[in-house]
Amino acid sequence: MTAPLLKVENLRIELTTRDGVAPVIDDLSFELGAGESISFVGESGCGKSMTALGIMGLLPEKIGRIAAGSILFEGEELSTASEKRMREIRGNDISMIFQEPMTSLNPVYTVGEQIAEVLRAHQNLSKSAAWSKATELLDAVRIPNAQRRVNDYPFQMSGGQRQRVMIAIALACEPKILIADEPTTALDVTVQAQIFDLLNDLKRQTGTAIIMITHDMGAVAEMAQRMIVMYAGRNAEQGPVENIIEHPRHPYSRGLISCVPHIMATLTEERHPLTEVAGIVPSLREFGKDQCLFASRCTMVSQKCLDKRPPEVAFADGQKSACWHAEAV
Amino acid sequence: MRVFYAVILLLAVLVLNFSMMHLAPGDVADTISQSMGGADEEILDQIRADYGLDQPFLVQLGRYIGNVLRFDLGYSFFYNKPVTELILQRLPATLLLVFVAQILALFIGVILGVISARKPNGIASHFVTMLALFGYSAPVFWTGILLLIAFSLKIQIFPVAGMRDITISGGFWVHFVDVVRHLVLPVITLGSIFLALYSRLSRATMMEVLGSDYVRTAKAKGLSEREVVYKHALKNSLSPVITLAGLQFSAVISGAVLVEAVFSWPGLGTLAFQSIIARDTPTILGILFFSALVVIVGNLLTDLALRLVDPRMRGKG
Numbered sequence: 001m002t003a004p005l006l007k008v009e010n011l012r013i014e015l016t017t018r019d020g021v022a023p024v025i026d027d028l029s030f031e032l033g034a035g036e037s038i039s040f041v042g043e044s045g046c047g048k049s050m051t052a053l054g055i056m057g058l059l060p061e062k063i064g065r066i067a068a069g070s071i072l073f074e075g076e077e078l079s080t081a082s083e084k085r086m087r088e089i090r091g092n093d094i095s096m097i098f099q100e101p102m103t104s105l106n107p108v109y110t111v112g113e114q115i116a117e118v119l120r121a122h123q124n125l126s127k128s129a130a131w132s133k134a135t136e137l138l139d140a141v142r143i144p145n146a147q148r149r150v151n152d153y154p155f156q157m158s159g160g161q162r163q164r165v166m167i168a169i170a171l172a173c174e175p176k177i178l179i180a181d182e183p184t185t186a187l188d189v190t191v192q193a194q195i196f197d198l199l200n201d202l203k204r205q206t207g208t209a210i211i212m213i214t215h216d217m218g219a220v221a222e223m224a225q226r227m228i229v230m231y232a233g234r235n236a237e238q239g240p241v242e243n244i245i246e247h248p249r250h251p252y253s254r255g256l257i258s259c260v261p262h263i264m265a266t267l268t269e270e271r272h273p274l275t276e277v278a279g280i281v282p283s284l285r286e287f288g289k290d291q292c293l294f295a296s297r298c299t300m301v302s303q304k305c306l307d308k309r310p311p312e313v314a315f316a317d318g319q320k321s322a323c324w325h326a327e328a329v
Numbered sequence: 330m331r332v333f334y335a336v337i338l339l340l341a342v343l344v345l346n347f348s349m350m351h352l353a354p355g356d357v358a359d360t361i362s363q364s365m366g367g368a369d370e371e372i373l374d375q376i377r378a379d380y381g382l383d384q385p386f387l388v389q390l391g392r393y394i395g396n397v398l399r400f401d402l403g404y405s406f407f408y409n410k411p412v413t414e415l416i417l418q419r420l421p422a423t424l425l426l427v428f429v430a431q432i433l434a435l436f437i438g439v440i441l442g443v444i445s446a447r448k449p450n451g452i453a454s455h456f457v458t459m460l461a462l463f464g465y466s467a468p469v470f471w472t473g474i475l476l477l478i479a480f481s482l483k484i485q486i487f488p489v490a491g492m493r494d495i496t497i498s499g500g501f502w503v504h505f506v507d508v509v510r511h512l513v514l515p516v517i518t519l520g521s522i523f524l525a526l527y528s529r530l531s532r533a534t535m536m537e538v539l540g541s542d543y544v545r546t547a548k549a550k551g552l553s554e555r556e557v558v559y560k561h562a563l564k565n566s567l568s569p570v571i572t573l574a575g576l577q578f579s580a581v582i583s584g585a586v587l588v589e590a591v592f593s594w595p596g597l598g599t600l601a602f603q604s605i606i607a608r609d610t611p612t613i614l615g616i617l618f619f620s621a622l623v624v625i626v627g628n629l630l631t632d633l634a635l636r637l638v639d640p641r642m643r644g645k646g
Contacts, residue, residue: 056549058548058549086551087553088551090548090549090550091550091552095549098542098545103542104543104546105543105546106543106547106561107543107565107639107640108564108565108639108641109561109564110640118551121550121551121552121553153640153641169546
């Protein structure tokens with residue numbers, strides 16, 4: 001097996017808060033192969049976005065820092081790379097699209113300029129070459145009348161169109177990795193499907209690996225080959241998407257999956273009543289504790305879960321679960 | 330459309346100014362008779378008839394507006410000159426002072442704001458806070474006098490008063506340098522208040538913009554720090570500052586009256602001051618009219634600047 005494109009090992013990201021230092025990412029490891037798609041799943045506040053920002057080197061200044069572990073991109077350590085080197089990588093080798101297409105584009109520049117800018121920064125294209133490439137890209141993300149709309153400002157476009165522009169910006173330099181942080185959360189359902197189609201098509205054309213962050217199990221099933229379920233900054237379970245959906249090995253994954261009625265309906269042909277995972281994600285203060293952080297919401301909780309943090313248990317097909325009762329789930 | 334509103338506004342200002350002056354007790358006739366050492370009712374009535382002051386209010390108002398539309402602002406008995414000529418003589422000096430102060434305050438204020446927003450706890454940031462506190466709280470005439478004492482009397486680098494030195498002769502550049510030397514202290518005095526306002530506001534908006542999603546996008550594109558701050562963030566943080574600057578235009582002009590008095594700057598402010606003392610109604614009205622004109626033109630310029638900075642403002646109204 002060739003070396004993975006991205007290898008994250010024992011990553012620990014700490015945030016300085018009013019209550020002290022909290023590990024928002026605690027001992028996270030995963031790999032991403034070239035052209036592969038993986039999904040991060042979990043509720044808000046589980047550290048999915050922090051992982052993405054950590055890889056991009058865009059953690060909030062003076063508040064967040066990578067405290068331990070490594071992020072290897074094609075064998076190169078990113079967690080200690082210089083800001084100058086990170087700028088070369090950002091937008092060129094690894095790029096990112098964000099949750100909020102309405103506010104993620106600069107309101108005072110044309111979309112053409114915002115696409116062309118990234119091409120000028122990384123590919124040394126001339127002004128006019130970058131501009132015509134920007135028009136092509138706008139066409140590639142299926143914005144009709146690209147020739148004319150390249151001169152539009154973001155406020156003249158709909159949410160879905162703006163997210164397409166964001167995708168055009170992210171894919172302009174044909175990056176090796178695209179990180180999509182809940183790219184469809186702010187869009188309505190039909191537009192969501194279009195964006196997924198677009199991402200899948202572009203992925204086929206360019207061979208870009210995609211890290212998709214979402215809490216939408218439907219999106220996971222549609223987009224990813226492997227998934228990583230995160231809970232309270234820790235890896236709860238990871239493995240191939242079908243295996244986890246068919247047989248989750250962590251009570252949290254099971255809870256998340258049972259929250260999505262239509263997936264169960266198609267995969268198992270039986271309908272479950274709508275369920276929820278009772279309770280909420282613990283506060284940042286709890287994050288560092290040596291116990292299972294899901295214990296307070298878990299139906300299978302035992303004394304062991306409260307005393308010690310569970311290790312990762314490996315199953316066939318690369319499914320791994322951090323649960324004391326993984327075998328029993 | 331904007332221009333149409335501006336004209337209506339100007340007319341309203343004219344009517345209001347005139348009515349208020351009319352309501353105030355005492356008139357030109359009183360002042361003239363005083364300067365002659367007193368007069369009886371008959372002469373007063375004669376003077377009033379001469380100046381048309383015996384006509385009903387509406388007739389006077391109509392006449393006044395009609396005259397103004399023909400660019401005739403009346404005749405100043407005090408200076409013995411047509412008011413228009415008097416004002417046009419003084420206007421350039423005031424415009425020079427007001428625009429230079431306003432533009433410098435904006436420019437430096439924004440730069441200070443940006444620098445301090447990037448390091449909210451740095452030395453520059455504390456400096457801006459101190460400067461703002463000083464600018465807000467120090468009265469203009471006091472700042473002006475202090476500057477005069479420091480830089481004209483103790484260390485003699487700048488002239489004490491006036492706009493040009495009549496003993497100097499030479500080409501354009503000699504006079505230019507001379508005016509600039511006279512301009513420095515008044516501009517610092519007038520600009521300091523507005524510099525404080527603008528630097529505080531641009532610091533606040535810049536900090537907000539630096540935390541916005543599109544700045545994060547710009548960083549995620551791998552752009553340099555300079556491009557992120559001065560291209561993506563700055564242009565967005567300008568609108569509120571420009572809006573404020575537009576609103577401050579009237580304050581700048583009234584501030585100019587005080588500054589001109591302190592530095593004997595030969596502008597509208599000094600003229601206004603003298604004509605109020607002399608009850609020179611036509612001149613006062615003329616000055617009020619021109620200040621309104623300057624404020625309105627300033628607001629139009631503000632609108633234009635906003636459209637230039639923010640495309641969302643275009644195509645509206």
